[in-house]
Amino acid sequence: KNEVEQSPQNLTAQEGEFITINCSYSVGISALHWLQQHPGGGIVSLFMLSSGKKKHGRLIATINIQEKHSSLHITASHPRDSAVYICAAGLDGLTFGKGTHLIIQP
Amino acid sequence: EAEVAQSPRYKITEKSQAVAFWCDPISGHATLYWYRQILGQGPELLVQFQDESVVDDSQLPKDRFSAERLKGVDSTLKIQPAELGDSAMYLCASSLTGSSTQETQYFGPGTRLLVL
Numbered sequence: 001k002n003e004v005e006q007s008p009q010n011l012t013a014q015e016g017e018f019i020t021i022n023c024s025y026s027v028g029i030s031a032l033h034w035l036q037q038h039p040g041g042g043i044v045s046l047f048m049l050s051s052g053k054k055k056h057g058r059l060i061a062t063i064n065i066q067e068k069h070s071s072l073h074i075t076a077s078h079p080r081d082s083a084v085y086i087c088a089a090g091l092d093g094l095t096f097g098k099g100t101h102l103i104i105q106p
Numbered sequence: 107e108a109e110v111a112q113s114p115r116y117k118i119t120e121k122s123q124a125v126a127f128w129c130d131p132i133s134g135h136a137t138l139y140w141y142r143q144i145l146g147q148g149p150e151l152l153v154q155f156q157d158e159s160v161v162d163d164s165q166l167p168k169d170r171f172s173a174e175r176l177k178g179v180d181s182t183l184k185i186q187p188a189e190l191g192d193s194a195m196y197l198c199a200s201s202l203t204g205s206s207t208q209e210t211q212y213f214g215p216g217t218r219l220l221v222l
Contacts, residue, residue: 004148029207030207030208031207031208033210033211040215041195041197041215041216041218042213042214042215042216043149043197043199043213044213045210045211045212045213048208048209048210050208086148086149088148089207090207091207092207093151093154093162093207094151094207094211096148096149096150097148098146098147098148099146099147099148
């Protein structure tokens with residue numbers, strides 16, 4: 001069993017929809033990261049959080065330490081949000097989830 | 107904006123050949139990571155350097171993989187001999203000080219390797 005689990009694995013939605021991607025972890029963590037990977041392969045860090053909630057533009061990340069769960073939300077989704085979203089967490093090093101492949105259709 | 111550079115971007119090789127990947131981290135970043143990402147999976151750490159020293163290479167297949175960061179700046183990852191199962195994306199990342207879980211890691215564009 002992977003120590004960092006993401007759901008769903010694949011998600012297709014219409015432009016404008018509210019998107020939620022979930023991440024559950026069984027490892028001890030000092031921080032949890034959300035990353036975005038575009039088809040070309042490059043990875044961009046979106047958020048790093050250890051408690052509460054962070055917001056950047058249309059993206060919101062939350063974490064519940066007691067439940068070992070984090071969510072990434074996208075409001076007013078747009079086709080340019082189509083990418084793979086990866087959750088990573090850990091204490092001494094990062095363990096990565098397998099990613100959620102998001103497609104936003106116009 | 108400073109970026110992590112990697113080359114080549116794509117590499118096709120035959121099994122049993124040697125391949126090498128190069129990474130130049132963001133200037134001033136002490137920590138450098140090499141990850142392997144198999145299609146449909148998340149990245150997996152191969153080796154972590156703090157300056158020129160290896161901090162973690164527990165997942166590096168040392169019979170065929172080697173990595174160096176001689177002057178604590180750029181780094182080379184080598185595979186010899188390459189095997190079919192090595193086909194993957196090889197990602198390099200860097201961070202400022204090395205507290206890997208509490209720092210942002212900056213990723214390069216990756217090298218996509220295909221072993222035939």
